[in-house]
Amino acid sequence: MNPPDYAGLARALLPEAALVLGALLVLGLDLLFFRKHSRESRLRSAVAIGALAVVAAIGLNLRVGDAGSVFGGVLVLDPLAVAARVGVLLLTLLTFGVATGTAPLRHPAEYIAIILFATVGFTLMAAAQQLLLVFLALELASLSLYVLVGFDHARPESAEAALKYFLFGGMSAAFLLFGFSLLYGLTGSIDLPAIGAVLAKHDPQPLLLVALTMVLVAFGFKAAAAPFHLWAPDAYQGAPTPSAALLASGSKLAGLTLFVRLLWPGLGSVAGHINPKYISPGWLPVVVLLAVASLLVGNFAALAQTNIRRLLAYSAIAHAGVMLVGVMIAGSAGFAPLFYYAATYGISTVGAFGVIAVLEGRGGCQRITDLAGLHRRSPLLAGCLLVFVLSLAGIPPLAGFFGKFYIFADALSIGGATGEIGGATGPVGRVAVLAILLSAVAFYYYLAVLKQALVAPPAEGAAPVRVPLAAALTLVVAAVLLVLLGLFPTVLINGF
Amino acid sequence: MSGLLFNFLAVFTVGCAAGVVLNRNSVASALCLLLSLVGVAGLFVQLDAFLLAVLLVFVYAGAVVALFLFIVMLLDAQGGERKKFKGATIVASSLAGLLLLLGVCSLQAHAQLPATVGVAALPVGATLRSYAELLFTTYLLPVEVVGFLLLTAMLGVIVLSKKFEGLEDGK
Numbered sequence: 001m002n003p004p005d006y007a008g009l010a011r012a013l014l015p016e017a018a019l020v021l022g023a024l025l026v027l028g029l030d031l032l033f034f035r036k037h038s039r040e041s042r043l044r045s046a047v048a049i050g051a052l053a054v055v056a057a058i059g060l061n062l063r064v065g066d067a068g069s070v071f072g073g074v075l076v077l078d079p080l081a082v083a084a085r086v087g088v089l090l091l092t093l094l095t096f097g098v099a100t101g102t103a104p105l106r107h108p109a110e111y112i113a114i115i116l117f118a119t120v121g122f123t124l125m126a127a128a129q130q131l132l133l134v135f136l137a138l139e140l141a142s143l144s145l146y147v148l149v150g151f152d153h154a155r156p157e158s159a160e161a162a163l164k165y166f167l168f169g170g171m172s173a174a175f176l177l178f179g180f181s182l183l184y185g186l187t188g189s190i191d192l193p194a195i196g197a198v199l200a201k202h203d204p205q206p207l208l209l210v211a212l213t214m215v216l217v218a219f220g221f222k223a224a225a226a227p228f229h230l231w232a233p234d235a236y237q238g239a240p241t242p243s244a245a246l247l248a249s250g251s252k253l254a255g256l257t258l259f260v261r262l263l264w265p266g267l268g269s270v271a272g273h274i275n276p277k278y279i280s281p282g283w284l285p286v287v288v289l290l291a292v293a294s295l296l297v298g299n300f301a302a303l304a305q306t307n308i309r310r311l312l313a314y315s316a317i318a319h320a321g322v323m324l325v326g327v328m329i330a331g332s333a334g335f336a337p338l339f340y341y342a343a344t345y346g347i348s349t350v351g352a353f354g355v356i357a358v359l360e361g362r363g364g365c366q367r368i369t370d371l372a373g374l375h376r377r378s379p380l381l382a383g384c385l386l387v388f389v390l391s392l393a394g395i396p397p398l399a400g401f402f403g404k405f406y407i408f409a410d411a412l413s414i415g416g417a418t419g420e421i422g423g424a425t426g427p428v429g430r431v432a433v434l435a436i437l438l439s440a441v442a443f444y445y446y447l448a449v450l451k452q453a454l455v456a457p458p459a460e461g462a463a464p465v466r467v468p469l470a471a472a473l474t475l476v477v478a479a480v481l482l483v484l485l486g487l488f489p490t491v492l493i494n495g496f
Numbered sequence: 497m498s499g500l501l502f503n504f505l506a507v508f509t510v511g512c513a514a515g516v517v518l519n520r521n522s523v524a525s526a527l528c529l530l531l532s533l534v535g536v537a538g539l540f541v542q543l544d545a546f547l548l549a550v551l552l553v554f555v556y557a558g559a560v561v562a563l564f565l566f567i568v569m570l571l572d573a574q575g576g577e578r579k580k581f582k583g584a585t586i587v588a589s590s591l592a593g594l595l596l597l598l599g600v601c602s603l604q605a606h607a608q609l610p611a612t613v614g615v616a617a618l619p620v621g622a623t624l625r626s627y628a629e630l631l632f633t634t635y636l637l638p639v640e641v642v643g644f645l646l647l648t649a650m651l652g653v654i655v656l657s658k659k660f661e662g663l664e665d666g667k
Contacts, residue, residue, distance in 0.1 A: 004634070009637065071637065075637070110651060111655075114648060114651060114655075117651075120644065133637055133638050133641065136642060140644060140645045146652070147648070147652035147655065151655070151656070206602075210599075210603070
């Protein structure tokens with residue numbers, strides 16, 4: 001056996017090292033120097049150090065580049081991993097910007113440090129290729145997110161949201177671990193390439209299907225896909241706004257990267273066929289069901305919401321349905337459409353939560369009607385919200401449109417009549433058509449938000465909103481990113 | 497003989513695990529957890545993983561459950577009244593249970609479990625040395641990640657549960 005390549009591992013983990021160092025610095029400096037300062041200044045210094053760490057991590061990640069398999073295949077730094085790492089780091093940076101827009105919570109430094117630890121989990125999730133590391137990275141991220149969701153002592157809803165999220169998350173972690181142990185028992189390996197090789201040689205066994213089901217339950221939870229979505233509206237509503245933004249953006253991008261790597265390179269040989277001409281069992285049929293359920297539940301339940309955060313939660317569920325279509329086509333179309341969609345969705349949802357955060361700090365923003373007259377109270381916020389919501393709805397030329405366009409176009413064209421996903425007349429094509437039809441439903445609730453923000457008159461005595469500089473900068477950067485990525489989508493798409 | 501022992505230990509472990517959930521008294525639940533862990537340790541012994549069995553008894557049965565017991569007794573949580581399940585919940589859960597039972601039965605009837613897979617098994621009665629070598633070579637990164645997991649958990653517990661009145665800026 002070759003001696004382990006510690007230097008290679010250390011090099012591949014430089015971005016994570018920068019993040020961890022940043023988190024420890026945030027904690028240490030706050031404890032040593034800033035304890036007597038006001039919460040605002042503690043938050044500002046913590047965010048400054050944290051943002052530096054994230055920027056350093058992005059730089060180191062780009063410098064390490066796609067180094068291939070690391071340390072005997074524990075991690076793999078392929079183009080998808082590099083892109084997803086940059087994506088989650090960027091989304092974390094935007095989340096910090098959102099955090100500067102809110103009224104600071106009780107332990108600002110610890111809050112920022114835990115966000116950094118969650119980001120370490122995300123970046124590891126983006127590159128993990130060994131089941132043990134997959135599970136641990138997922139747990140590191142999840143545990144941090146449970147704490148972040150329950151961070152607000154002042155509001156009982158925050159604790160309720162954290163408890164619900166934790167119970168669901170713990171349950172799904174148990175399912176994932178059970179599925180993984182069955183996979184290990186069936187193949188004798190915890191490395192994804194080895195698992196893929198063993199599975200390709202044998203016919204699928206019933207026990208394997210049990211294992212796949214267990215893994216998909218955990219996937220459904222992580223992606224907030226129906227019917228495993230029940231935690232999402234409560235968590236989004238109760239969590240402090242930056243936590244909700246991170247939950248909806250970075251966590252989702254990392255989770256999708258992890259599971260698409262698990263499902264296609266690892267378990268791709270047991271995907272099964274969903275082409276009506278020759279159906280065979282596997283995980284694809286289950287993902288089709290999850291996608292259809294998410295699209296229907298997300299879009300129709302969002303219509304009935306009066307709370308803006310719950311509306312964003314149900315819209316996240318609907319978007320998860322589209323992302324699942326992206327997962328299904330990733331085997332033949334590659335990861336680029338899915339990554340583009342998840343990344344741009346993350347940016348627009350962080351932006352939307354950023355607008356809510358600023359309003360929350362200045363008088364509260366729970367109901368959609370709280371947005372009334374935003375164009376008078378703060379033209380900047382209203383303009384940014386317009387970009388974010390239109391991108392979520394998928395209006396050209398914003399990035400959200402091209403995300404949907406690439407996924408639907410591939411779903412309708414790839415696979416043909418004989419491929420495993422069946423092309424335009426196959427189930428994936430049908431799901432894509434359903435998703436396109438439901439986009440019309442989605443317009444209604446997105447436009448209802450915009451109507452309040454842009455058309456409705458402000459409430460009596462509503463004062464103009466002053467936007468903190470860092471938050472304003474974040475929102476503008478996010479909006480500009482959405483426009484630029486919409487105008488030049490090939491920058492991301494051809495990056496693979 | 498080993499088959500008999502396995503079946504006994506399996507039933508014992510699952511029975512005790514059910515006891516953890518079903519007991520009304522939290523102390524009794526914790527003790528059931530202890531017995532269940534001892535059963536799992538017995539299963540490990542059957543697999544010749546002696547070190548793992550000993551560690552399980554030391555760390556989980558010894559330290560963790562003892563901690564549970566302390567906390568339960570300190571908080572004096574005696575369970576109290578439980579809410580009755582609603583009709584819909586009972587129907588749904590019995591349906592799910594039936595489905596699960598059906599799945600297990602059909603698996604038992606139709607599935608052919610692979611007799612052996614190409615597992616490079618650890619040497620029989622793997623020693624502390626071979627475990628340690630694995631932890632510092634193949635599984636180095638997961639071990640490191642567990643370290644940060646525990647750090648995050650500790651940070652979370654302190655922030656979420658400790659009262660800081662008087663220690664802070666008081667704003």
